[in-house]
Amino acid sequence: MVRKDLSITFMGVKFPNPFCLSSSPVGNCYDMCAKAYESGWGGVVFKTIGPKHYLIDEVSPRFDALTKEAEPFVGFKNMEQIAEHSLEENLADLRRLKKNYPSQVLIASIMGSNEEDWEVLAKLVTEAGADMIELNFSCPQMTSHAMGSDVGSNPELCRKYCAAVRRSTKLPFMAKMTPNITDMCDPAIASLEGGADGISAINTIKSIINVDLDKKVGLPIIDGKSAISGYSGKAVKPVALRFIQQMRNHPKLKDAEISGIGGIETWEDAAEFILLGCKNLQVTTGIMQYGYRIVEDMKRGLEHYMDEQGVDCLEDLVGLANKNLIPAEELNRDYIVYPEIDTNKCIGCGRCVISCYDGAHQAMEWNKETRRPNCNHDKCVGCLLCGLVCPVGAIKPGERVLKANRKPRNLAKLVLQDSIEKL
Amino acid sequence: MSKCYQDEYEAGYTPRLVMEEASRCLLCLDAPCSSSCPAGTDPAKFIRSVRFKNFKGAAETVRINNVLGAICARVCPTERYCQQGCSRSGIDKPIDIGRIQRYITDFEEATKMDILEVEKPNGKKVAVIGSGPAGLTSAAYLAQKGYAVTIYEKDAKAGGYLRNGIPEYRLPNAVVDKEINRIVKLGVDINLNTRVGEDVKLADLKKENDAVIVAIGASKGKSFEMFEHNRKVKIAVDFLKQVKARKGNVKLPKNVLVIGGGDVAMDVVTTLKLLGVENVSDVVYEEFKEFRASKKELQSAQEQGVSIIDGYAPVSCRGGTVKFKHRVIPADLKIKADLIILAIGQVTDPAGIDLEFERGEVKSKSYRVGESNVFYAGDIAHGEKTVVYAVRTGKEAAISVDKYLGGK
Known part of the structure; x- marks a missing residue:
């Protein structure tokens, strides 16, 4: 039976596996974190601890889900802020977790409203036994503008608060970035310059995901009103991957240690974050929907992936995809890939014809008698929308043809995207 | 679409369909499916693995828990x-748990996964009598x-009822072969054409081995006196064995009467239909509400157009004519057929194996026979x-043997 070592060192700390709870409702107390460790999570980012003077007062209800057709949880909206337990309780929980689970990694997430807060909190969680710290610069639903994503979109504040934390702890720490910004590289660089050892990304995206059509209020409804708050789950994965790639692509961040966050539910999601340069992974929404148990399949699936890839060390996979993401202007635009229709698989639904006509280039023709499509190469531009909408996977990338007047490169070496073959 | 005997009756899932079915699973808290699988296959875990794209992990769960996972996936009355x-x-x-399990084990086979591992030899020997599902497990x-x-099997091929009894359209012999190959790869020796009691003596096996597991099954079909010495009468299990061995190449008449209402009877009537028999009548002692056959097998029989008549017991048989009486209402039934197949149950044929039976089961409370080194499993x-x-x-018998021989 295949067995692989999933351990990986991130910011100088060895994790038994890269999977961690992210700072959120899923790591709100000792019992939750203990259960997560027992379920096999490599680490826990304990729910963000705030300064003593900042009192948490939560709304009810506080979540909503975006659905699509029969899929109940495409994306998730969360209005909960940072830990609502007292500072003393949280520190006691940290101490107890470290005592009872010494081999798994304990990360304290903290958030202050000024330099003094950050210094004090960093000192307290260091004393409580945390292995590393995450600075929450990015919660989009804080009731204070001195805290949360307003800080994370201001590079100077990031730099200043990182420096404050650096002054009061020797522990490695990472700065958690907000995606509610055009360029994440600026605050990330400022954080590293301020003394951070790594970056975690992304926190949630500011959102309104549903509006009640009768009451004319966004969801969830709190006494007749709602507010913009953080969006997470599978739907945000592409956004997270994009920010991570942009950071890895920046000369000042190319070797940055990154903890990836955003819609991770399966080992495939995890592998994508690793291939784009993450050495650590954090999860919340998947757990909120399915429970801590999802780590079992993520770990086992990742072990099998390592086996298939022929690597014994997870680190060997980190960042392998970064170099294959290049600026759009550098892509090879010399050829067209025509769709190849497997007539044995085709069931004659005609969805490819509809999408090609209404969404592409009217190349897919329909034989009314046989109820089967046929691609007219004179019109086809090779966008392969047809393959994406085919419900039975009958359309795949087929013949590759050079555009007129292009010099042939070595076509045999061209690598085709095969994402449409996934299911 | 017309079905045929040599092809699996139910199509397997495609990757998209297995994901759709796994997505229907609610991933519920206490997972009644897992607590009610007699073999402990743990469907909740393997369905969740499918849901989260860990197909290989799913295959591991099935195979480690149930060494006949591909077989159970096809034949288990999961309802x-x-x-x-x-x-x-x-x-x-x-x-549809069986079908998900089938997808997983097909995937395991297609990707040539090698899941099971063997601990280093402990120097102890065990003989297993019979290569049906209990013996193999x-x-x-x-x-x-x-x-x-070492397994001792009286037939020329291993598998017992899996090979001989369950029709090809439900359980292809190719699947049985693959499952047995996996077990042979673990180092199990199978002595074919070896009948315990004739070719080897149980007493010798007991002496030569640290333990013996008797798993001889119930392979002999029952009959009633009124059907004895009648050339038109066949026993269901013998019929099914012949058809499967000949890959469906048997000559059959136009009108066949089957008596019995269990899964074996359903296998017989569906087999007859798939082989092109025009009129298949099945008379069943039980009424529909107390039917013993699994829903899936009953459904395929009905899909194939078998006439099923419930609540009648046979009272006499002369040549190809059988008279029945209804068990409750005053009603008579007379059916004339070219061939009569009896599917009224099986019994153990313990020839040469000196064990005490009571209603077909070994008289003992554990899996061990008294204080001896003989254990038993399966239908007995x-x-x-x-x-x-x-x-x-x-x-469970294997666990008992392991405990008896000092295993941890």
Whole structure:
């Protein structure tokens, strides 16, 4: 039976596996974190601890889900802020977790409203036994503008608060970035310059995901009103991957240690974050929907992936995809890939014809008698929308043809995207 | 679409369909499916693995828990076990667990996964009598624990009822072969054409081995006196064995009467239809409400156009004519057929194996016979007479043997 070592060192700390709870409702107390460790999570980012003077007062209800057709949880909206337990309780929980689970990694997430807060909190969680710290610069639903994503979109504040934390702890720490910004590289660089050892990304995206059509209020409804708050789950994965790639692509961040966050539910999601340069992974929404148990399949699936890839060390996979993401202007635009229709698989639904006509280039023709499509190469531009909408996977990338007047490169070496073959 | 005997009756899932079915699973808290699988295959875990794209992990769960996973996936009457308590029934209908399991084991085969591992030899020897599901399971379990296991099988090929009894359209012999190959790869020796009692003596096996597991099944079909010495009468299990061995190449008449209402009877009537017999009548002692056959087998029989008449007991037989009386209402039935097939149950044929039986089951409370080194499993053990139950008793008997021989 295949067995692989999933351990990986991130910011100088060895994790038994890269999977961690992210700072959120899923790591709100000792019992939750203990259960997560027992379920096999490599680490826990304990729910963000705030300064003593900042009192948490939560709304009810506080979540909503975006659905699509029969899929109940495409994306998730969360209005909960940072830990609502007292500072003393949280520190006691940290101490107890470290005592009872010494081999798994304990990360304290903290958030202050000024330099003094950050210094004090960093000192307290260091004393409580945390292995590393995450600075929450990015919660989009804080009731204070001195805290949360307003800080994370201001590079100077990031730099200043990182420096404050650096002054009061020797522990490695990472700065958690907000995606509610055009360029994440600026605050990330400022954080590293301020003394951070790594970056975690992304926190949630500011959102309104549903509006009640009768009451004319966004969801969830709190006494007749709602507010913009953080969006997470599978739907945000592409956004997270994009920010991570942009950071890895920046000369000042190319070797940055990154903890990836955003819609991770399966080992495939995890592998994508690793291939784009993450050495650590954090999860919340998947757990909120399915429970801590999802780590079992993520770990086992990742072990099998390592086996298939022929690597014994997870680190060997980190960042392998970064170099294959290049600026759009550098892509090879010399050829067209025509769709190849497997007539044995085709069931004659005609969805490819509809999408090609209404969404592409009217190349897919329909034989009314046989109820089967046929691609007219004179019109086809090779966008392969047809393959994406085919419900039975009958359309795949087929013949590759050079555009007129292009010099042939070595076509045999061209690598085709095969994402449409996934299911 | 017309079906044929040599092809699997039910099509397997495509990757998209297995994901759709796994997505119907509610991933519920206490997973009644897992607690009600006699073999402990743990559907909740493997369905969740499918849901989260960990197909290889799913295959590991199935194979480690149930060494005949690909077989059970096809033949298990899941509506009586894992699917019975399915939480999804609160919305519409249970998850098709058998079919998901089949996808997983087909995937395991297609990707040539090698899951089971063998501990280093412990120097102890165990003989297993019979290579049906119980014998194979106990042999596989003990081989993994490091025992030197030898199976003694009276037939020319291993598999017992899996090979001989369950029709090709439900369980292709190719699948049986692959499952047995996996077990042989664990180091299990299979001595074919060896009947214990004739070719080897049980007493010798007891002496030469540290333990013996008797898993001889119930392979002999029952008959009633009124059907004796009648050339038009055949026994269901003999008929099924012949058809499967000849890959469906048998000559059959136009009108066939089948008597019996269990899964074996359903296998016979569906086989007859798939082989082109025009008129197949099945007379069943039980009324529909007390039917013993699994829903799936009953459904395929009905799809194939078998006439099923319930509530009648046979009273006499002369040549090809059988008279029945209804068990409750005053009603008579007379059917004339070219061939009569009896599917009224099976019994154990313990020839040469000196054990004390009571209603077909060994008279003993544990899996061990008295204070001897003889153990037993399968149809001759207490419990239901299904493949999945044979896997369970095979596993449990093997655990008893391991404990008896000092295993941890």
